[in-house]
Amino acid sequence: MSISSESAKAYWGENLRIIMTYLAIWFVVSYGAGILFVEQLDAISFFGFPLGFWFGQQGSIFVFVVLIWAYVASMNKLDEKYDVQE
Amino acid sequence: MLSYLFIGGSFLLYIGIAVWARAGSTKEFYVAGGGVHPIANGMATAADWMSAASFISLAGLISFVGRDGSAYLMGWTGGYVLLAMLLAPYLRKFGKFTVPDFVGDRYESSTARIIGVVCTIVISFTYVAGQMRGVGIVFSRYLHVDINTGVILGMAIVFFYAVLGGMKGITYTQVAQYCVLILAFTVPSFFLSAQVTGHILPQIGLGATLETGQSVLATLDQLSLDLGFAQYTAGKKSTFDIFCLTVALMCGTAGLPHVIVRFFTVPRVKDARTSAGYALIFIALLYTAIPGVAGFGRVNLIQTLNGPDNTGTEYAEIPSWFKNWENAGLLGWNDRNGDGKIQYAAGAAFDGKKGKPSYAEGDERGEFGQRLASNAKADANFDAAKQPFANEVYVDRDIMVLANPEIAQLPAWVIALVAAGAVAAALSTAAGLLLVISTAIAHDLMKKTINPNINDKQELMYARLAAVVAICIAGYFGINPPGFVAQVVALAFGIASASVFPTLMLGIFYKRMNTQGAIAGMLVGLISTVGYMWYFVFGGGDSADYFMGVSPGGFGAIGMVLHFVVAIVVASMTPPPSEEMQRIVEDLRIPRGAGEAHAH
Numbered sequence: 001m002s003i004s005s006e007s008a009k010a011y012w013g014e015n016l017r018i019i020m021t022y023l024a025i026w027f028v029v030s031y032g033a034g035i036l037f038v039e040q041l042d043a044i045s046f047f048g049f050p051l052g053f054w055f056g057q058q059g060s061i062f063v064f065v066v067l068i069w070a071y072v073a074s075m076n077k078l079d080e081k082y083d084v085q086e
Numbered sequence: 087m088l089s090y091l092f093i094g095g096s097f098l099l100y101i102g103i104a105v106w107a108r109a110g111s112t113k114e115f116y117v118a119g120g121g122v123h124p125i126a127n128g129m130a131t132a133a134d135w136m137s138a139a140s141f142i143s144l145a146g147l148i149s150f151v152g153r154d155g156s157a158y159l160m161g162w163t164g165g166y167v168l169l170a171m172l173l174a175p176y177l178r179k180f181g182k183f184t185v186p187d188f189v190g191d192r193y194e195s196s197t198a199r200i201i202g203v204v205c206t207i208v209i210s211f212t213y214v215a216g217q218m219r220g221v222g223i224v225f226s227r228y229l230h231v232d233i234n235t236g237v238i239l240g241m242a243i244v245f246f247y248a249v250l251g252g253m254k255g256i257t258y259t260q261v262a263q264y265c266v267l268i269l270a271f272t273v274p275s276f277f278l279s280a281q282v283t284g285h286i287l288p289q290i291g292l293g294a295t296l297e298t299g300q301s302v303l304a305t306l307d308q309l310s311l312d313l314g315f316a317q318y319t320a321g322k323k324s325t326f327d328i329f330c331l332t333v334a335l336m337c338g339t340a341g342l343p344h345v346i347v348r349f350f351t352v353p354r355v356k357d358a359r360t361s362a363g364y365a366l367i368f369i370a371l372l373y374t375a376i377p378g379v380a381g382f383g384r385v386n387l388i389q390t391l392n393g394p395d396n397t398g399t400e401y402a403e404i405p406s407w408f409k410n411w412e413n414a415g416l417l418g419w420n421d422r423n424g425d426g427k428i429q430y431a432a433g434a435a436f437d438g439k440k441g442k443p444s445y446a447e448g449d450e451r452g453e454f455g456q457r458l459a460s461n462a463k464a465d466a467n468f469d470a471a472k473q474p475f476a477n478e479v480y481v482d483r484d485i486m487v488l489a490n491p492e493i494a495q496l497p498a499w500v501i502a503l504v505a506a507g508a509v510a511a512a513l514s515t516a517a518g519l520l521l522v523i524s525t526a527i528a529h530d531l532m533k534k535t536i537n538p539n540i541n542d543k544q545e546l547m548y549a550r551l552a553a554v555v556a557i558c559i560a561g562y563f564g565i566n567p568p569g570f571v572a573q574v575v576a577l578a579f580g581i582a583s584a585s586v587f588p589t590l591m592l593g594i595f596y597k598r599m600n601t602q603g604a605i606a607g608m609l610v611g612l613i614s615t616v617g618y619m620w621y622f623v624f625g626g627g628d629s630a631d632y633f634m635g636v637s638p639g640g641f642g643a644i645g646m647v648l649h650f651v652v653a654i655v656v657a658s659m660t661p662p663p664s665e666e667m668q669r670i671v672e673d674l675r676i677p678r679g680a681g682e683a684h685a686h
Contacts, residue, residue, distance in 0.1 A: 003676060012675050019171045026167050030160045035329050038153075038321065048293030048301040053319045056156030057148075057377040058289060061163045061370050068170045068363040075175075075359060084678045086354045 003084055011082040018074050022067050030060040088502035089228040096266055096506045097243055100513075103262055104247030104255045112546050115252030116183045116525050122257055122351040128364025130257045131348045133264035133510070134518040135339075135365070136372060137213070138220025139575060141267060141511035146486030148380035149387075152310075152318040155380070157331045163366065163373055164332070165339025168587075170362035173340060174349040176594045178358040179674045183350060184522070185343040185586060186530040192593040193604040194667060196535055201608050205585045206343045206526045210519040211559065212578040213344075217519070218564025220512040223484065227414050228505040237564035240513060241557050248517045248524075249553045253351065256517045263514040268371055270507020274491045274500050275375045278382045281494055288378025302381055309388050312396075314432030314473030318384070324635050334642030338579030341587030344518040347525070355677035383490045390493055391430040391479060398427030398475070401454040407492035412457055416482035418443030419456045422466040423476065426454050433468060433477040437461040443480050516560065524552035576639040577619050584611035584645025592653055597671045599653065602660040607653025615645035 003011075033041055038052030046054050079085035109115040122130070140162065148155030182188050185206055190199025218237055225236025247255045279291035283302060295301050300308070306318040316322055323331075339345065348365075349358045393399040401419065408428075411417040419428055420435040420443070434441030436459055443459030450458040468476035488508060491501045528549035533540060540548070585608050592599040592607070619638040621627040629637070636644060662668070673679075 003678070005672075008672060008676060015675070022171060023167070026164065030164050031329065031332065034156055034160055035325060035332065038156075042319065046293075047290070048295060049303065050319055053153055053156075053303070054293075056153065057159050058292075058374055060160050061374050064163050064167050065363070065366050065370050067167055068359075068366055071171055072359045072363050076356065079356070079677055084676050086356060086678055 003082065007082055011078065011084060014078055015075070018071065018078065022071050026064070026067055029055060029063045034060050088498050089505050092499075092502040092506040093229065093509055096263075096510060099262055100243060100247060100259045103259045104251045107251050107255045107258045109250070109252035109254045109546075112529075112542050112549065114254045115546055115549055116350075116529065117347070118253040118257045118351045120351060121353055124352055124357045124361040125364050126257065126261050127348060127352050127357075127361045128368055129264040130260035131345065131361065131365035132368035132372075133260040133267065133514040134348060135342075135345055135515070136267065136369060136511055137515035138217050138508065138512040140372065141271060141508050142220055142223070142487050143484050145376045145379040145383065145490075146483035148377060149384045149486050150483050151322070152306075152316070153321050154323050154328060155377075157328050158335065159373060159376065161332045161335025162339055163369060165336040166362055166366040166369070168336060168340040169345070169349075170359055170366075173346065173587075173590055173594070174358040174362050175355045175677065176674050177346060177590065178349050178352065179355050179677060181350075183347075183529055184525050185346055185590070186526055187534070188593065189589060189604070189608075190530065190534065192667070192671075193599075193601045194663065195601045195605065198601060198605050198608070199530055199534065201605065201612070202586075202589075203526050203530050205581060205608070205612065207523055209343060209578045209581050209586070210523045210526075211556075211563075212574045213342075214516050214519045214523075214556075214560045215563035216575050217512045217516040218560050221509060221516075222564055223414075223416075224488070224505050224508045224512075227410065227488065228502075234565050237561055240509070240516075240564070241561040244513055244517050244520065245554070245557050248520050248557070249550050252549070253347075253521055256514075256521055257351065259517070260514045263510040264368060266510040267507040267514070268368070270503045270510070271372050271379075271487075272375055274494075274496060274504055275379045277496050277500060278386075278490065278494055279378055282382045282385060288375045288382070292378040292381050302385070306381055306384060309385065312474070313388070313392075313430070314469065318381070323637070327635055327637055327640055330636045330640030330643040333646070334583045334640050335579055337583035337587040337646055338642055339582075341582035341585070341590065342578075343526075343582075343586065344515075344522040346590075347522055348518075379487065379490065383486050383493070386490070386493045387481070387486075388430060391428055393427075396474070398425070398429040398478075400427055401456055402426070404428060405492070405495075407489050410492075411482075411485050411489060415443075415445055416485050418445075418459055418480040420459065420462040420478050420480075421452070421454065421456070422463060422478050428478060429475045430479045430481075431468070431473040431475055431477040433473075434480075435463055435476075435478045436480055437463055441480055442482070520553055520556045520560065523556040524549045527552040577616070577623075580615045580619055580639070580642030580645065581612060583642035584615040584649055588646050588649040588653065592650070594671070594674065596654070596657075597668050598657060598662050600657050600660055600663045603653040603655075603657025606656040607649040610652045611645045611649030614648055615642055618645075 034056035041052035042050035044051040186199050186202030189202035221240040222233035222237045226233045247259050275288045276286050279288040280286050283291040283294035285291040285294050310318050352358055352361050436443045438461050444461050452458050466476045532548050533545050589608050618641045622638045
């Protein structure tokens with residue numbers, strides 16, 4: 001491999017941090033808003049939906065799509081920074 | 087007539103593509119030559135993933151259970167986030183053909199490989215049985231052939247393009263099938279939404295306010311309460327149970343072998359990530375329309391059955407869809423109060439566990455021309471404090487999506503389109519599953535375990551042979567469906583989340599994970615999950631004895647936790663994997679140098 005082991009370690013560390021950040025959002029939106037706190041959020045009305053219900057049946061799916069594309073962009077940038085892209 | 091044209095036309099299209107994309111080598115057969123564009127792969131993944139369950143059953147399920155259906159919507163989409171970030175890019179870098187291939191090579195053990203093969207085959211077969219039933223329902227209802235002829239026809243089509251074209255044929259057919267199924271789902275949903283709310287997009291329509299001044303969801307809540315059902319937007323299951331179910335469905339999605347294998351078909355690691363992104367966009371187009379279809383369908387169903395004045399509809403006046411589905415055995419009416427009117431409310435109209443009518447051989451008819459079931463409830467008791475009348479109707483959840491356009495009286499071509507879409511959804515998933523089964527047998531069992539000396543041509547022959555056998559077995563299940571298809575599909579997700587997903591994740595993220603830990607973990611996850619589901623679904627276990635109130639469908643989450651704990655504990659007590667393997671794991675974390683998916 002052309003890449004040194006320190007830089008491989010640093011790349012992996014940053015990769016893990018990116019994953020953790022996005023998965024934290026993933027968890028809060030789906031398990032947090034859609035399941036654990038759904039009753040509390042349902043008291044709020046959002047475009048005719050109770051907010052918790054909306055997160056559970058619509059909102060979380062939109063957020064998932066955005067998360068994957070944000071991850072793709074972050075990783076492409078990271079790959080270039082460490083010069084490991086293909 | 088239109089149904090014949092639409093379904094027949096779509097079949098011709100699939101066959102044409104299959105002839106154009108024949109597979110010549112094992113590499114083309116297993117991973118489509120490894121050169122599929124991410125957008126095409128995203129569509130193929132979406133079609134592969136969205137089965138008869140997504141197309142036919144999910145909206146129907148949500149229509150009947152309301153908010154608790156969120157677990158399925160989030161579970162079956164959120165899994166892609168896990169796939170994109172935790173599995174797909176690294177598995178692509180590792181560069182193998184199958185899931186057992188990764189497990190066997192990473193853990194340097196043919197025992198681990200064989201456990202992987204067993205998981206793959208069990209998951210895929212349980213899943214494929216449900217697809218064939220979906221094809222059967224559509225054929226029997228729209229083409230007026232009996233279910234068996236329908237299943238055999240479906241088998242013949244899949245046989246043609248899966249055996250001939252392998253992954254290459256399947257990939258490009260799935261792209262076409264995606265286009266058919268997404269049109270077939272969204273077009274009627276636009277019609278429905280426009281009809282009920284005046285908004286074209288069901289995503290917005292579901293939140294709209296009706297002429298009565300009430301929102302759609304508030305109307306649904308009101309209708310449900312008036313008829314003795316629980317409120318549509320309120321949850322019925324415990325929060326912990328829904329939590330576990332969502333975890334099991336998400337991790338199960340990420341661990342399904344036929345979805346994972348799609349990420350081996352793209353040229354680069356980067357493309358594996360973007361593929362997951364495209365796939366989820368294509369899936370979200372359908373999934374975000376589902377809650378709308380479910381809600382509008384529910385409103386239409388209740389209003390059609392109970393009539394404008396809420397006292398019921400004369401059986402003689404009911405639209406023809408009701409009688410058609412009654413003839414197909416998926417709907418039933420038991421005139422408990424003898425007034426000749428159909429009334430729909432909470433409670434069961436027929437005896438037995440599911441309240442489903444059982445019709446005897448022959449065609450026995452009652453005084454109004456309705457089919458007579460042998461298990462019709464004799465009394466007309468109901469709780470007058472909660473509902474205005476006793477329930478007289480059984481509606482199978484699986485017919486909601488198919489019957490929706492008829493209930494809403496949409497044009498005939500929309501109804502034909504929906505039928506073609508349902509067949510596309512079922513066939514595309516069935517083909518993907520059959521390919522995974524044949525690859526696991528030809529590549530992982532024959533080539534890698536039993537006889538490593540066979541050449542490429544022989545391996546390809548075994549793969550085709552295995553596909554033929556798999557199609558026949560799947561067809562058998564389609565004609566003689568086990569009465570527990572839905573539970574069996576839950577089993578597939580449970581196994582995937584308790585065995586495949588954790589072992590792949592540990593293989594990538596935990597360098598120290600070794601053979602012993604992996605085998606122990608997989609066995610514990612597999613056995614605990616299968617045992618729990620078996621006991622409570624088939625063994626007569628009582629729901630009062632659920633572990634922490636978790637239903638069998640959600641137990642995959644507990645099985646997964648057990649897998650992680652056991653694997654890590656066992657690995658820490660046994661020697662680490664070889665230096666070389668640790669180096670390989672470090673290497674698979676770096677995108678550069680992925681090359682093509684290879685066999686050796």
